[in-house]
Amino acid sequence: MSIADQALTEEMASRRDMIVCRGVKKWFGDFQALAGVDITVKDREVMVVLGPSGSGKSTLIRCINRLEVHQEGEIVVDGVEMTNDMRNIEKIRSEVGMVFQQFNLFPHLTVLDNITLAPIWVRKRARVEAEAKAMELLERVGIPEQANKFPGQLSGGQQQRVAIARSLAMEPKIMLFDEPTSALDPEMISEVLDVMKDLARGGMTMIVVTHEMGFAREVADRLVFMESGDVVEVGTPEHFFTNPTEERTKLFLSQIL
Amino acid sequence: MSEVTLPAAQRAPEAESVSPGRWVRENLFSSVSNVIQTVFFSLVLLGLLRWVLGQIFSEEANWTSVATNMRLLFTYNYPTEQFVRIWFAAGALFLAVGASFAAWNLNPMVTVRRIGVAVVGTGAVSLVVALISPDTTPSAVRTGFLAVGIGLVVLALAVLKVVPEPHRRQVPFIGMLAGVAVLVCGVLWFFPFGDYGFADGAPTAESGTIDSSTSLPVTVMFLIMIGTYLAGRALARVIDLGWLRRTMIGWWVIGPAFVVFLVLRDPEFDWGYVLAVDVPMGAAFAVGGAVLLYLLAKPSRSDLARVIGALLVALALFHWVAAFFGWYPMLQKARFSFALVAVAVLLAPTFAGERAARLRFAGGWFGFMVLFHWLLTGINTPSTLDIAAPPFLGGFVLTVSIAYYVMLASFPLGVLLSLARTSKMPIFRVLATTYIEVVRGVPLITVLFFFSIMLPLFLPGGMGISDLAAVFAGYTVFSAAYMAENIRGGLQSVRRGQYEAADALGLTTVQRTAFIVLPQALRVSIPNLVGQAIATFKETSLIAIVGGFDLLRIANSTIPNQPDFLGQKRPALFFISLVYFVVAYSMSRASRNLEERLQEGQAR
Numbered sequence: 001m002s003i004a005d006q007a008l009t010e011e012m013a014s015r016r017d018m019i020v021c022r023g024v025k026k027w028f029g030d031f032q033a034l035a036g037v038d039i040t041v042k043d044r045e046v047m048v049v050l051g052p053s054g055s056g057k058s059t060l061i062r063c064i065n066r067l068e069v070h071q072e073g074e075i076v077v078d079g080v081e082m083t084n085d086m087r088n089i090e091k092i093r094s095e096v097g098m099v100f101q102q103f104n105l106f107p108h109l110t111v112l113d114n115i116t117l118a119p120i121w122v123r124k125r126a127r128v129e130a131e132a133k134a135m136e137l138l139e140r141v142g143i144p145e146q147a148n149k150f151p152g153q154l155s156g157g158q159q160q161r162v163a164i165a166r167s168l169a170m171e172p173k174i175m176l177f178d179e180p181t182s183a184l185d186p187e188m189i190s191e192v193l194d195v196m197k198d199l200a201r202g203g204m205t206m207i208v209v210t211h212e213m214g215f216a217r218e219v220a221d222r223l224v225f226m227e228s229g230d231v232v233e234v235g236t237p238e239h240f241f242t243n244p245t246e247e248r249t250k251l252f253l254s255q256i257l
Numbered sequence: 258m259s260e261v262t263l264p265a266a267q268r269a270p271e272a273e274s275v276s277p278g279r280w281v282r283e284n285l286f287s288s289v290s291n292v293i294q295t296v297f298f299s300l301v302l303l304g305l306l307r308w309v310l311g312q313i314f315s316e317e318a319n320w321t322s323v324a325t326n327m328r329l330l331f332t333y334n335y336p337t338e339q340f341v342r343i344w345f346a347a348g349a350l351f352l353a354v355g356a357s358f359a360a361w362n363l364n365p366m367v368t369v370r371r372i373g374v375a376v377v378g379t380g381a382v383s384l385v386v387a388l389i390s391p392d393t394t395p396s397a398v399r400t401g402f403l404a405v406g407i408g409l410v411v412l413a414l415a416v417l418k419v420v421p422e423p424h425r426r427q428v429p430f431i432g433m434l435a436g437v438a439v440l441v442c443g444v445l446w447f448f449p450f451g452d453y454g455f456a457d458g459a460p461t462a463e464s465g466t467i468d469s470s471t472s473l474p475v476t477v478m479f480l481i482m483i484g485t486y487l488a489g490r491a492l493a494r495v496i497d498l499g500w501l502r503r504t505m506i507g508w509w510v511i512g513p514a515f516v517v518f519l520v521l522r523d524p525e526f527d528w529g530y531v532l533a534v535d536v537p538m539g540a541a542f543a544v545g546g547a548v549l550l551y552l553l554a555k556p557s558r559s560d561l562a563r564v565i566g567a568l569l570v571a572l573a574l575f576h577w578v579a580a581f582f583g584w585y586p587m588l589q590k591a592r593f594s595f596a597l598v599a600v601a602v603l604l605a606p607t608f609a610g611e612r613a614a615r616l617r618f619a620g621g622w623f624g625f626m627v628l629f630h631w632l633l634t635g636i637n638t639p640s641t642l643d644i645a646a647p648p649f650l651g652g653f654v655l656t657v658s659i660a661y662y663v664m665l666a667s668f669p670l671g672v673l674l675s676l677a678r679t680s681k682m683p684i685f686r687v688l689a690t691t692y693i694e695v696v697r698g699v700p701l702i703t704v705l706f707f708f709s710i711m712l713p714l715f716l717p718g719g720m721g722i723s724d725l726a727a728v729f730a731g732y733t734v735f736s737a738a739y740m741a742e743n744i745r746g747g748l749q750s751v752r753r754g755q756y757e758a759a760d761a762l763g764l765t766t767v768q769r770t771a772f773i774v775l776p777q778a779l780r781v782s783i784p785n786l787v788g789q790a791i792a793t794f795k796e797t798s799l800i801a802i803v804g805g806f807d808l809l810r811i812a813n814s815t816i817p818n819q820p821d822f823l824g825q826k827r828p829a830l831f832f833i834s835l836v837y838f839v840v841a842y843s844m845s846r847a848s849r850n851l852e853e854r855l856q857e858g859q860a861r
Contacts, residue, residue, distance in 0.1 A: 067757050093763045104758035108776045117772060118762040124556060124610040170762060 007222050007235045008042070015042040017076075018174055018205045019064060024073035026059060026229075033059045034070065035229035041174075041207060046200045048216040049209045051226035052252060057209045060226070061176045064207070065096045078173060094122065097167030101179040103159045105151040105166070111138070112147045115166045123170065130169070137165040141195050157188025164195055175199065177208040213257065217241060225249045303389055310390040312827065314398060322822035323832045324453040325460040329815065330833070333651025333806050343654070344474045346516045348481055353508055355482035359489020360501040364430050365850065370423040373413045380409030434486060438479035445472040460821050511628060513661055534588075539630030542594040543623050549598070550605055551619035559606040569599035590630070597629070607767050650725075651806035653836065659725075659807075660794040663732040667793075668786075670733065671740025676770060678741065679748055689741070696738035702799055705731040709803045728800055736793050743789060747782035748774065780855050787848035791841045808833050 019041040026034040033056045041047050049057045062068040064075060066082060066089045075082040077092045106114050115134040119125045125133075138144045141161040143154075151159055160180055167175060177196065181189045193215050200206055200219045210216065216223055216237060223240045225233045225248075233240075233249045241257075244250050285295045323330070332343060383406030387399050417423050445467055452463040466472070493501070553562040573596040579585055580592065601622055608618045650658070677689035696704065708731035709724060751774050759769040779786075801810035812829035816822055 065761055067760060090763060093761065096761075098758075098761040100754060100758065100761075102754050104752075104754035106755065106758070106773055108780065118764060121768050121772070122763045122765075124614070126611070126613075166762070 007239065012042050012045065012221065015044065017041075018043050018045070018078055019207070020074075020076045021060070021064075022074050022076075024060070024063060024070050024075060026056075026063060026068065026070045026072075033229055034063070036073065037226075037229070037231055039224065039231065039234075041205060042221075044203045044205055045221045046206045046208065046219050047222050047224060048220040049207065049224045049226060050211075050216070050252070054228070055226040056229040057226050058178050061098075061178055061207055061209060064174075064176060065093055065098055067098075094170065095173045096176060097170055097172035097174070098176045099160070099163050099167055099178065099180050101182050103151070103156070103163045103183070105159055105163055107151050110148050110150055111154070111162050114151065114162060115169045118166070119169050134165070134169060137168050138162075140168075140198075141165050142191070155188060156184045157191045160184065160188075160192045161195055164192075164199075168199075174205045174207070177206065177210065179209050179211070181210065181212060211256065213241075225252065227252070303385075306385070307389050307391055310386060311393060313831065314390060314394040319822065319825050320828050321453060321460065321462060322816055322819075322825045323828045324451065325455060325462075325822075326811075326816050326819075326829070327453070329652060330808060330811055330829075331653040333655070333811065335650075335654075340470075344478075347474070347478055349512065349516055351478045351482040352485050353505065353512060355485030356489050356501070357505045357509070358430070358434075358482075359486050359493060360498060360505050362490075362493070362498075363850075367428050367433065368424055369420050369426045369428060370417065372428060373417040373423060376409050376413035380406045380413065382406075383409065431483070431486065431490075434483055438483060442472070442476045442479060445475055510665065513658070513665075535590075535630065538588070538591060538594075539626065542591075542598065542630070543626035546598050546601065546626060547619040547623040550601055550622050551615050553602060553605045554609045554615040554618050556606075556609045559609060562602055562605040562609075566599060566603035566605070569595070569602055573599045594626070594629070597626075604767075607765065652811055653808050655800070655805060656794075656797045656808045657840075659729065659732065659797045659800065659805075660790075662729055663736055663793055663797075664790050666729070666733045667736035667740055670737035671744055672775065674737060674741035675744040675748060678745060693738045693741055696735055697742075701732075701735050701796055702802060704735045705799060705803050707731065708734075724804055728803060728805065732793065732796070736789065739789050739792075740786060743782045743785035744778060746785065747778035747780070750781045751777045780852075783848055783852055783855075787844055791844050794841060794844070795837060808836065 017040055019039070021037050021039040024034050024037040025032070035056075037056070037060055039047075039060075049060070051057050059068055063070045064077065064082075070082075078095055080088055080091055082088060082092060105111075106117070109117065112131060112134055115137060116127065116130040119130040119133065120127055135144060135147060138147055141164055143158055143161055146154055146158060146162070151162065154162065164180075180196070181192050184192065189212070193212060196206070196208070196215070197219050208215070208220075220237050223235055223237060224231055225240075225244075225246075227248055233244060233246045235244065239245075240249070241253070244253060284291075286292050328337075332340075335343060383402050385406075387402035387406055390399060390402075420426060447466060450467050452461075452466070452468050454461050454468070489501070552558070553565065573592070576587055576592045576595060580587065605618070608614065674689050674693060677685040678693065680686055680689075705728060709727035712727060712730075755773055755777065756769065759773045764772070798807055798809035800807045801813075806815070812833045813826060816829045817824050817826050
């Protein structure tokens with residue numbers, strides 16, 4: 001069994017492939033960030049990617065929505081291959097939502113405008129409909145009263161929740177999270193993680209790059225450990241935290257647990 | 258859960274108001290070196306002031322040269338019988354200003370105390386002037402300044418004592434508007450400036466107040482502005498402010514052209530030509546274009562729209578080449594309209610959508626075409642874009658008109674240039690960089706010469722360009738290059754994460770630039786852009802070299818050449834420096850207000 005399909009339960013193995021990466025390699029100049037990555041993410045799966053800094057985890061998920069361009073290998077998202085064709089890229093991006101470490105909210109727009117901008121101009125929804133959906137999403141993430149404020153007036157945890165709502169407004173099939181809580185103060189981390197757990201329970205396909213082990217243990221279907229651009233080990237949470245196979249994995253876990 | 262009592266919220270302690278005496282002691286005389294510096298610089302400043310006052314009040318300075326030529330300075334040779342047009346134009350301007358104030362709900366927080374302090378300061382300056390002006394000053398002037406100074410100081414101090422809590426009470430905006438109006442009109446109606454003018458080629462002078470043919474219309478202007486402001490505020494409770502703001506923006510972009518070309522200029526319509534050629538052509542482009550855009554704005558037809566748009570652009574370019582070689586005749590207006598259709602079709606995919614959105618897009622095009630053709634027809638030249646400068650546009654009106662149009666036109670051009678320069682596509686980058694570097698490397702006067710003298714030689718037969726159009730084009734080309742660099746600075750300040758977030762949401766490049774990147778870039782560039790605008794306003798004085806009669810030329814050559822005021826430059830130059838300063842400073846302050854408003858709630 002290839003490393004990509006490791007640790008899949010029978011039930012999960014029967015699900016559709018949402019993201020397939022085969023032999024993905026990427027260089028930044030002379031530095032190799034991804035050295036042949038093979039990964040399969042199934043429908044409704046929550047995959048958590050761990051690893052030391054510089055291991056290529058952020059690069060990998062940024063390749064999935066073409067914020068970075070991979071040089072070798074192939075990436076297939078929900079049956080659409082990622083090539084240089086702009087139409088494929090646009091199709092993929094409309095199905096994949098991303099949440100950034102630095103939130104990246106638009107500071108000159110109110111929270112409501114932040115969330116409704118893309119649905120109105122990309123999905124061509126009517127403003128009234130988009131705003132109703134936005135208020136629904138704000139309630140789901142717990143901050144409906146902030147709708148008319150500017151991002152600069154919100155706390156970090158609130159901003160990240162708005163960022164999640166903004167991505168959800170496009171009704172994506174897959175959500176990518178690039179260290180969503182790394183820039184937050186400790187007391188705000190849990191409010192964001194709660195939203196993510198809620199999303200996972202609702203059946204969203206998620207790839208989460210994070211250092212939050214509690215979250216990984218509780219919610220992840222599979223964990224992926226990367227180092228120096230390689231996928232070292234793939235396993236279920238129980239396997240990972242109780243009895244990892246690889247030496248490098250054991251070393252990493254001993255440093256952070 | 259146990260109740261937790263929190264301490265009652267405390268108010269921040271009030272900042273101590275510092276008495277003037279204490280402020281002076283602490284800031285000006287606190288140490289030996291401070292004392293020396295205060296004394297030294299005070300002497301220098303007072304000496305400078307005394308010299309300036311000496312220039313203003315000396316006996317050689319003949320201020321009648323300015324007073325008599327007021328009309329000349331402001332409107333040059335506009336025939337007096339048609340002055341009602343000038344006042345109509347000014348009225349339209351004041352109306353728009355009042356409506357804009359109302360639409361954007363301008364309400365700067367000014368306390369009674371700040372106004373009181375400003376008035377005391379003005380009074381103090383007046384007293385200083387009265388005390389240190391040199392002996393050549395007529396005693397009437399000296400006592401006048403003394404009286405005004407004492408009066409202002411006493412009045413202000415009395416008001417500050419009487420009004421309770423002056424540092425808290427806010428003066429509403431309408432109060433300030435009314436105050437300014439009363440001040441200006443009061444001075445115009447009651448101050449004994451004297452009545453100066455020309456009669457039969459000789460200057461006349463009468464004592465008394467300014468002629469009511471000036472004071473009355475100005476009073477009416479202010480009443481219009483205040484009335485519009487009040488009406489606007491009342492209306493704001495009922496109608497959607499957003500609609501009012503968009504209307505005002507539309508007015509400020511199009512209105513001045515309407516005012517200058519249709520009101521101030523007396524068009525001699527050739528109705529036959531208008532009905533036979535202009536109206537059908539305008540209708541064809543408006544209706545045909547609207548139908549085409551409506552059909553192409555369907556999301557499923559995006560690719561088709563792009564293809565057709567590219568074809569139209571190629572065709573539009575071909576027209577210009579054909580014109581250059583004279584292959585077939587085509588009206589200038591048609592060539593421009595064609596190019597505009599091409600641009601609109603290229604934009605159709607971005608504005609594609611459901612039926613309502615498509616109707617709005619097509620409707621917008623229709624309205625725009627109607628307006629465009631109406632304005633051009635108003636200038637009424639059959640085959641060329643010939644914005645003829647009537648010989649009676651000059652002076653302050655000319656300066657302001659040119660400056661306004663140049664700022665209006667060079668801004669979008671500057672935005673496009675800066676986007677091209679930072680584009681990933683090499684052709685745009687190379688073209689834009691060449692343009693910007695060439696234009697920046699050349700003095701403004703050279704650009705003006707090129708457009709007004711050399712360009713007409715290059716144009717194909719049948720195409721002409723009037724003086725005013727040439728000057729306008731030259732200034733715009735020049736100013737756009739500088740604006741582009743300013744905006745590029747702003748573009749570089751937008752964080753990469755913003756681009757990534759926009760891409761991740763699926764926004765196209767055009768949408769990302771228009772909605773995310775440009776708003777943030779422009780906010781940062783405002784101080785530089787306004788500085789550029791102020792420079793443009795002052796550079797309009799170079800029109801003199803290519804034959805225009807702007808404010809500076811009139812003050813510098815026309816007035817000193819009049820037989821009654823031979824060689825008297827200084828009073829007129831002093832006066833126009835004041836005019837330039839007032840306008841430039843207003844722009845500066847407006848830009849600061851704008852920046853403050855844009856920062857609301859956006860602290861990074």
